[in-house]
Amino acid sequence: MARRGFTTRASGQSVVVCQGLIKTFKDFWMRDRARAVDGVTFEINRGEVFGLLGPNGSGKSTTIKVLLGLLRPTKGRVAVFGLPPSDVETKKRIGYLPEESFLYPFLNARETLDYYAKLFEIDHRTRERRIDELLDMVGLKSAQFRQVREYSKGMQRRIGLAQALINDPELLILDEPTSGLDPLGRMKVREIIQRLRNEGRTVFFSSHELGEVETVCDRVAMLHQGELKAEGRVQDLVREHQQINLEQVFLKIIGYHDSSVPNDSSIHRQAA
Ligand SMILES: Nc1ncnc2c1ncn2[C@@H]1O[C@H](COP(=O)(O)OP(=O)(O)O)[C@@H](O)[C@H]1O
């Protein structure tokens, strides 16, 4: 079950270990084109909700892709469930929501989930039960027979979440799960994340919306230009930096001083 308020770093508890991760992208002549991730270290414990925060281009998706084994690290050590990300055994235990979900437009929600469940070789009875549960969880039961091409952005994000959960994963990796959603859609996704935590799952998600993650994360890591700028429990970071919220902590850490920026401003204004 969910265990909150971890302070221990005992490696036995670590679901994800990322040590000194560097990822550079090369150009055609194999010269370093971009250092997307620059020496990032963090660990995620079992049952935690961990937020990877930072503006656009700060290295969040690159870090996630390395953890999933979709990209190879240039340097550093990465382990998921104590194994290298390329290990097939780890994939069965992970659910992944990419930044842009690919959905087959002419399948309805039920067929979409059934298709992915079959890829995991889940038997018919379990598939039917799990699809019902997931459609309920993400609030798409009444729309389950509509083709997903008719879905709003929020509904597509929610079917993507259900798809990420189809294999009953222990670890959820969600890349910007609330991006492009209206306030109600965001709240629903936050509620789903809370629910996953209550079920004892480990949730790792990225966001550039610092304001909205405070309520949902046990711990956060803040990235800026590929570097880890801060890491810890939300309330500890706010207290240590003597700020009123995470957004202000971030602005202070990156040395952004602008008295005209109100406290509830969004960081993408700064990041633009
Ligand atoms: N395949 C790629 N080739 C070259 N540069 C890339 C590639 N993917 C990402 N980058 C660069 O790496 C940096 C971090 O990107 P990304 O990890 O997508 O950031 P975020 O997810 O935080 O918005 C950006 O400068 C981006 O342009």
Ligand SMILES: [Mg+2]
């Ligand atoms: Mg990204």
